[in-house]
Amino acid sequence: MKKRRVKLEDIARKLNISIATVSRALDKNPRVKLATREKVLKMAQAMGYMPNQIAKSLSSGKTNIIGVIIPRYDEPFFIEACRGIDHYARSHNYKILISSSRNSFDFERENLISFERGLVDGIILCPSHDTETFAHIRSIIDKEIPVVLFDNIREMVKGADHVLINDDKASFSAVEFFIKNGRKNIAFIGGIKEKKVFQDRYKGYLEALKKHNIPIDKEMIFHCNSIDREFEDDEISGFLKKLSKKPDAVFTCTDNYGLLAMKTLIKMGYKIPEDIAIIGFGDLGLGDVFVPSLSCVAQPSFEMGKKAAELLIDQLNKSEEETLPKKVIKLKTHLVHRDSTRFKKVNFHI
Amino acid sequence: MKKRRVKLEDIARKLNISIATVSRALDKNPRVKLATREKVLKMAQAMGYMPNQIAKSLSSGKTNIIGVIIPRYDEPFFIEACRGIDHYARSHNYKILISSSRNSFDFERENLISFERGLVDGIILCPSHDTETFAHIRSIIDKEIPVVLFDNIREMVKGADHVLINDDKASFSAVEFFIKNGRKNIAFIGGIKEKKVFQDRYKGYLEALKKHNIPIDKEMIFHCNSIDREFEDDEISGFLKKLSKKPDAVFTCTDNYGLLAMKTLIKMGYKIPEDIAIIGFGDLGLGDVFVPSLSCVAQPSFEMGKKAAELLIDQLNKSEEETLPKKVIKLKTHLVHRDSTRFKKVNFHI
DNA sequence: TAAAATAATACAAACGTTTGTATTATTATA
DNA sequence: TATAATAATACAAACGTTTGTATTATTTTA
Structure with missing residues (x-):
C-alpha cells in the first residue's frame, strides 16, 4: 500500500485537461488562461503535488547541484569554504553535494568520476595533498563540465577558474x-x-x-x-x-x-x-x-568559497556559444x- | 559545438544492436552472450561512456542520495556526525546532500520540503534549536520517505528512527x-x-x-x-x-x-x-x-552519524511490504x- | 456571418535509462 | 530434418517532466 506520488498526469486527469497545460499552468506560463491556471494551482495544492526533481532534471539537462570536493571534512578552513559556497549557491538556486577526497589522489579521482555521471552541473575542487597530476581534472573540463579550483593549487589547470590567496x-x-x-x-x-x-x-x-x-x-x-x-x-x-x-x-x-x-x-x-x-x-x-x-x-575562507561558487555559477549561466575567459582570483589575507x-x-x- | 554525452543509443548504433542489450551487457546480465558483453564493454570504454545518473534514477525510482539537515555547519559535533553518516553511506553506495537549517525552524521546513521533491531517498535530520512542532517531519513520514532523527530531540516522532545519547x-x-x-x-x-x-x-x-x-x-x-x-x-x-x-x-x-x-x-x-x-x-x-x-x-558524534545512516539505509532496503519497527538508539558517552x-x-x- | 486572427489547449516527442514481453537465432531432441 | 527447447536479442513501455507543433475554441474583422 505504498502511496504513489501525485504527478502532473493525476492533476490533468482530475481536471480533464492535458499534462502540458498543467505543466505550463504551474509554471505560470501566459499561454494558459488565468482561470485554468488557478484551477490547476488549487488542485495541485489540494492533492499535495510536489514536482519530481529528477524528472525535471532529465528533461532540462540541469540538476542545479554543484559538486564540491574537499580534502577533508574536519578542517575549519574547508567547512568555512563550504559555507561560503553554500551561501552563494543557495541564493542562486543551487544545492551542493560535498565529498571528501581524504587527501588521497585516488579518492579525488573517484569522486570526480562519480560527478561525471551527470548528477552535478559543475564542480568546485580543492586538490588533495597528494594530487600531483591533473589529467583527471582536464578530462572533466574536456567534457565541458565547468570546474573551479580553490586553495592548494600546485599548478594552474587550463580551462578552469582558480581562487587563491597570496x-x-x-x-x-x-x-x-x-x-x-x-x-x-x-x-x-x-x-x-x-x-x-x-x-x-x-x-x-x-x-x-x-x-x-x-x-x-x-x-x-x-x-x-x-x-x-x-x-x-x-x-x-x-x-x-x-x-x-x-x-x-x-x-x-x-x-x-x-x-x-x-x-x-x-x-x-x-x-x-x-x-x-x-x-x-x-x-x-x-x-x-x-x-x-x-x-x-x-x-578569507568563507569568501573564497563564495567566490568559487560565483565563478562556477557564472560559467553555468553563460549561453551555449559564448566562452567565458577563465579567471584567476587572488583574495587578500589579513x-x-x-x-x-x-x-x-x-x-x-x- | 557542445559535445554531446555518449549514451547507450550511441553504443547500440555503433555495434548494430539494441539499446536493451547494451544496457544489459553493461550490467553484466547473463541474458547477453559473453562475446556481446565484451564487445559492448570495449566499445563503451573506447567511446568514453558514462552512465547518466539522472536517467537511472528516474527509471529506478532511487537516487541513492541521503538528505542530511543539521542546525549549523560550524560545530565540530555536526561535522563529525556528517562524517559518520558519509562513512557508512558511501560504503553502501549512497551519497549525502547536506543542508543547514541555521537553527531556524523555517529553514528546516524549507529544506525538508525541498527534499520532498524526490531528490533524496531518505532523510537524516537533527532538529534545530527552535523546532517545537513536528508536523513538517510527520508530513514527510506520511509520504513514506524514511526519516532518522538524531541529537537534540525534544520529542519522539512516530514513524521515525531516533539516535540519541543518554x-x-x-x-x-x-x-x-x-x-x-x-x-x-x-x-x-x-x-x-x-x-x-x-x-x-x-x-x-x-x-x-x-x-x-x-x-x-x-x-x-x-x-x-x-x-x-x-x-x-x-x-x-x-x-x-x-x-x-x-x-x-x-x-x-x-x-x-x-x-x-x-x-x-x-x-x-x-x-x-x-x-x-x-x-x-x-x-x-x-x-x-x-x-x-x-x-x-x-x-560519540561520528558513531551517532554512522548509526543514523545505518538505520536509514536499513529502512531504504526493506522490501515494499515489510514495515520495520521504528527504533530508538541511545549511544554511550564517555x-x-x-x-x-x-x-x-x-x-x-x- | 463567414473568414481571419488569435487565444487556449492537446498531442507527441524528447531527456537516457530499465525491464517485461515478443521475436528471432541457435542448439538439442526425436 | 522437422520440432521442441532454449539462448540471444529486439521491441516497446515506463519513469515524470518540458516544449515545439498541431489542433480546436474563441474573438475580431470585414
Missing part, C-alpha cells in the same frame, strides 16, 4: 610584522615541501628576512612532514626542543602547527608573547577561545592579532 | 566524578532551558548532587541563554564573577561554555585543576591542543580526562 605575501607580512617589532630570531615551521602553498609561505618568510637583512639560520627552519595529525605534535616539539639558540618569534604555516608549538613552548617555560611571539596561518576560528590565544594570518602577538595592538591588512 | 546519565557521571574526587561546590552552566538535552543534562547534575547528599545551591546554577556565540562569553564570565562563594568544580553543558569558563577563571586567578576542575560537554576534538586542555563528556580534571588519571565509560 601565500607569499601573507607570510611575508607576518614575518615582517615580527621584525618591525624587534624580533630577530624568527623560527619557521612549514608543511610538506611539495605543496605549493607551503613553498610560497616559505618564500615569503625568506623574502622578509632578506629585505630586512636578517641572516637566514637553517637551524631555525623546519618543515613538518606528517600528513597524519598524530605525529605533528612530536615533530614540532622535537624541533623546538633541540634548538641551540632561543627564538623570539615563530611563524607556522598552519594554525594547528602554531597551537602545537605554543603548547610545547609554554611547557618549555617560554612566556608568550614576551619571550616568544607566534603567528599561525589559517584561523581556526577557535584560536580565540583559548589561553593564550593564537594570532594568525586569516584566510593578520589577526591575539595574545600571542599582543605586545602591540594592531590589526592591519596586507 | 544526556542525564552523562552529566550525572561527570558530576559524580567531581564528587568522588572531593569536590563539593560544583557550579553548573547549562544552555537554554527549553531544549530537552539541556534539561536532561541539568537533571543529571541535580541527581548526582542528590544522590551524594550535596545541597543544591541555586547561586551555583546558570543557564546560558544566547544562541548567538558573541554574547556567551559575557554571560558566562558575568555569572562566574558575581559568585559569592568559590566553586571548586564546574560542569558546563557544552565544550564551548567550558572553554569560555576556563578562560574567565584563569583570568580570575584560579589554578586549574587544583582550585577548580572543569568538565565540558561535546568534545570539540581540539580541546586537546590548548593549554590547559579541557576535559569533557565526549559524545569522560575524556585532560588537564582540567587531571588530578587523577582515569578514563572510564559511563
Whole structure:
C-alpha cells in the first residue's frame, strides 16, 4: 500500500485537461488562461503535488547541484569554504553535494568520476595533498563540465577558474610584522615541501628576512612532514626542543602547527608573547577561545568559497556559444592579532 | 559545438544492436552472450561512456542520495556526525546532500520540503534549536520517505528512527566524578532551558548532587541563554564573577561554555585543576591542543552519524511490504580526562 | 456571418535509462 | 530434418517532466 506520488498526469486527469497545460499552468506560463491556471494551482495544492526533481532534471539537462570536493571534512578552513559556497549557491538556486577526497589522489579521482555521471552541473575542487597530476581534472573540463579550483593549487589547470590567496605575501607580512617589532630570531615551521602553498609561505618568510637583512639560520627552519595529525605534535616539539639558540618569534604555516608549538613552548617555560611571539596561518576560528590565544594570518575562507561558487555559477549561466575567459582570483589575507602577538595592538591588512 | 554525452543509443548504433542489450551487457546480465558483453564493454570504454545518473534514477525510482539537515555547519559535533553518516553511506553506495537549517525552524521546513521533491531517498535530520512542532517531519513520514532523527530531540516522532545519547546519565557521571574526587561546590552552566538535552543534562547534575547528599545551591546554577556565540562569553564570565562563594568544580553543558569558563577563571586567578576542575560537554576534538586542555563528556558524534545512516539505509532496503519497527538508539558517552580534571588519571565509560 | 486572427489547449516527442514481453537465432531432441 | 527447447536479442513501455507543433475554441474583422 505504498502511496504513489501525485504527478502532473493525476492533476490533468482530475481536471480533464492535458499534462502540458498543467505543466505550463504551474509554471505560470501566459499561454494558459488565468482561470485554468488557478484551477490547476488549487488542485495541485489540494492533492499535495510536489514536482519530481529528477524528472525535471532529465528533461532540462540541469540538476542545479554543484559538486564540491574537499580534502577533508574536519578542517575549519574547508567547512568555512563550504559555507561560503553554500551561501552563494543557495541564493542562486543551487544545492551542493560535498565529498571528501581524504587527501588521497585516488579518492579525488573517484569522486570526480562519480560527478561525471551527470548528477552535478559543475564542480568546485580543492586538490588533495597528494594530487600531483591533473589529467583527471582536464578530462572533466574536456567534457565541458565547468570546474573551479580553490586553495592548494600546485599548478594552474587550463580551462578552469582558480581562487587563491597570496601565500607569499601573507607570510611575508607576518614575518615582517615580527621584525618591525624587534624580533630577530624568527623560527619557521612549514608543511610538506611539495605543496605549493607551503613553498610560497616559505618564500615569503625568506623574502622578509632578506629585505630586512636578517641572516637566514637553517637551524631555525623546519618543515613538518606528517600528513597524519598524530605525529605533528612530536615533530614540532622535537624541533623546538633541540634548538641551540632561543627564538623570539615563530611563524607556522598552519594554525594547528602554531597551537602545537605554543603548547610545547609554554611547557618549555617560554612566556608568550614576551619571550616568544607566534603567528599561525589559517584561523581556526577557535584560536580565540583559548589561553593564550593564537594570532594568525586569516584566510578569507568563507569568501573564497563564495567566490568559487560565483565563478562556477557564472560559467553555468553563460549561453551555449559564448566562452567565458577563465579567471584567476587572488583574495587578500589579513593578520589577526591575539595574545600571542599582543605586545602591540594592531590589526592591519596586507 | 557542445559535445554531446555518449549514451547507450550511441553504443547500440555503433555495434548494430539494441539499446536493451547494451544496457544489459553493461550490467553484466547473463541474458547477453559473453562475446556481446565484451564487445559492448570495449566499445563503451573506447567511446568514453558514462552512465547518466539522472536517467537511472528516474527509471529506478532511487537516487541513492541521503538528505542530511543539521542546525549549523560550524560545530565540530555536526561535522563529525556528517562524517559518520558519509562513512557508512558511501560504503553502501549512497551519497549525502547536506543542508543547514541555521537553527531556524523555517529553514528546516524549507529544506525538508525541498527534499520532498524526490531528490533524496531518505532523510537524516537533527532538529534545530527552535523546532517545537513536528508536523513538517510527520508530513514527510506520511509520504513514506524514511526519516532518522538524531541529537537534540525534544520529542519522539512516530514513524521515525531516533539516535540519541543518554544526556542525564552523562552529566550525572561527570558530576559524580567531581564528587568522588572531593569536590563539593560544583557550579553548573547549562544552555537554554527549553531544549530537552539541556534539561536532561541539568537533571543529571541535580541527581548526582542528590544522590551524594550535596545541597543544591541555586547561586551555583546558570543557564546560558544566547544562541548567538558573541554574547556567551559575557554571560558566562558575568555569572562566574558575581559568585559569592568559590566553586571548586564546574560542569558546563557544552565544550564551548567550558572553554569560555576556563578562560574567565584563569583570568580570575584560579589554578586549574587544583582550585577548580572543569568538565565540558561535546568534545570539540581540539580541546586537546590548548593549554590547559579541557576535559569533557565526549559524545560519540561520528558513531551517532554512522548509526543514523545505518538505520536509514536499513529502512531504504526493506522490501515494499515489510514495515520495520521504528527504533530508538541511545549511544554511550564517555569522560575524556585532560588537564582540567587531571588530578587523577582515569578514563572510564559511563 | 463567414473568414481571419488569435487565444487556449492537446498531442507527441524528447531527456537516457530499465525491464517485461515478443521475436528471432541457435542448439538439442526425436 | 522437422520440432521442441532454449539462448540471444529486439521491441516497446515506463519513469515524470518540458516544449515545439498541431489542433480546436474563441474573438475580431470585414
